[in-house]
Amino acid sequence: MGNEPKSGSDGTISRRRVLLGTASAGLMGLAGCLVRGEDSGLEGEIRMDGSNTVLPHGAVVSEEFQWRNNRVIIPVRGSGTGAGFQRFCNGDTHAQNASRPILEDEQTLCESNGIDYIGLETALDGLAVFANPDNDWCDCLTVEELQQIWESGSDVETWSDVRDEWPDEEIDLYGRDPASGTFDYFTEEINGDIGNIRSDYSASADTNVIVRGVRGGQYTLGFGGAGYYYENEDDLKLIAVDNGDGCVKPDRETIESGEYQPLTRPLYTYFRTDAFEREEVRAFARFYFEEIDGEATDADIVESGETLTWTEWAARRVGYYAIPSEQVEDSRQELEDAIDEATA
Template sequence: MKKGMLKAAVLSVGTVALVSAPAKAVPVIKIDGSSTVYPITEGVAEEFQNAKRGKVRVTVGISGTGGGFKKFCRGETDISNASRPILKKEMEKCKENGIEYIELPVAYDGLAVVVNPENNWANCMTVQQLREVWKPESQGKTFKWSDLNPKWPNEPIKLCGAGSDSGTFDYFTEAIVGKAKASRGDYTASEDDNVLVNFVSRDRYALCYFGLAYVVENKGKVKPVAIKNPKTGKCVLPSEKTVKSGEYQPLSRPLFIYVNAKKAKERPELKEFVEFYLKIAPEIAKEVGYIPLPEKAYEMALERFRKFETGTVFGGHPEVGLTIEELLTRELKK
């Protein structure tokens, strides 16, 4: 055999050996869902992967809360990020597919109404003004800022907000319009909050809504509007302090992760990740602009997870104005 042929043969044998003895596959934890919860989960995933030194991989997608639940209830993901509780139809779909879930609150968030930084007139808005603009009956109607207040510019309002697959959409419509998913549909919509930030930053007459964390992250690009508290009549800007105190109403809400109970029992790396998440969540939540829960709330959530207590404390619909302590002490519904 010629020298070149011999070398090729050796290389060929070496290649076969490599193919026949592959490296051990790295386990993957699959997460998808809310873009609002994404920064927290992404931060936790990064820290966890660093701690595991490549022994576990975590992927985090953004399909919106509704899109995430569709994948989760089909068994395609291990964890679902959610900026609102699981809905009745999603509960039924999970049950149909034999998916049991553990509902875990991970942070608190203020949902912000925002305008362009050049907007120097809409410093405070009422729930009634927002409802008038966003209610389904307003479909097709072009509102001018002066329609809401005669002192404001006689210029059309350019609307943008969360897409219908987003938990932010569900919560906003529940809190402002009075019914989840009840909204006009003729506005610039996206499940990705970064798209909405760019929309507002480019248009002086824009009016939009999305999670407070994206306002903090994009300071200078967008400007939050104070909301008149329906009970006190006081105009309150969204901030960690006002969300935590309960002053900022009705747009304060808990954020969740939903864990596939069966997979958590069977896969040590998934169980370890969720426990790691609940321990590090307060630190990460604060880093990315959210409000950590009270320490007791994380302890209760960790205990619920370790006992594999499945179900939801909700009745299959969003609720407005409840505290985390109230949610954690409620009885779980399967």
């Protein structure tokens, strides 16, 4: 069965903005556009679908791999984590991007269709809590205060309900909708259960809509991927989170070190293990954990003396964050064990 698995001002956001602003259909066509590159002798099609959140990361890794193996085609779609797992567990795709681990009902679907898989951590994301820039009273919220605000049945209506000294003005809340892996992670980590959230907030599948809502009123509060904050720094105020060890804001240093908790989340790539019987699929999966070459040493992504793998490089390239080197080694070993088993 399957295995479970600094700051945006550093220049890493622009690539992600381009990718997030491109329609899924355009990203899906990346493979077909790569008419140049190197002919390694590998060929075939590897179908990838899944999370919209992880799509830019998967698209960049796929693009780099295809450049070096230009007869391999990798269409990358972003149907969403849940919809992607439906296709993956039905055997329609070979790889699945996911912003959360596979759920029990999805595992059951895979089992019923005879689909074995491996899930690997390939990137990190930080969920940010942000307010309107005219908010001059709130710089930090504890996890307990976030729960009081967001949990189902919350009796928090105004900012003064959170702290007496804050304005007696209604909090206007914005966040992701229930179809989102971001929603799942936020509600589980802050409120204790997936889907545990008050019903009177403005929910959206598009974090850009959340950003526009928060910047539209002084007393607003919202949550979304940290990258969206760094794309809109002039229009939002970043709120630090106190998990018991002081107030911490999400940036490259605090997310990659694990200091920003509990809203640092791993992002995943799943592979069907039966697909490892194909050489090009094995090569693509291994590519994630191979060291980058000399063409990928962007000064704003790779720090002096640092050695990155393609999955770490791609994460930073699109505005996410690199998994720790220890996790790279763990994921690489899990992958090799799965390949050995599949090809024995």
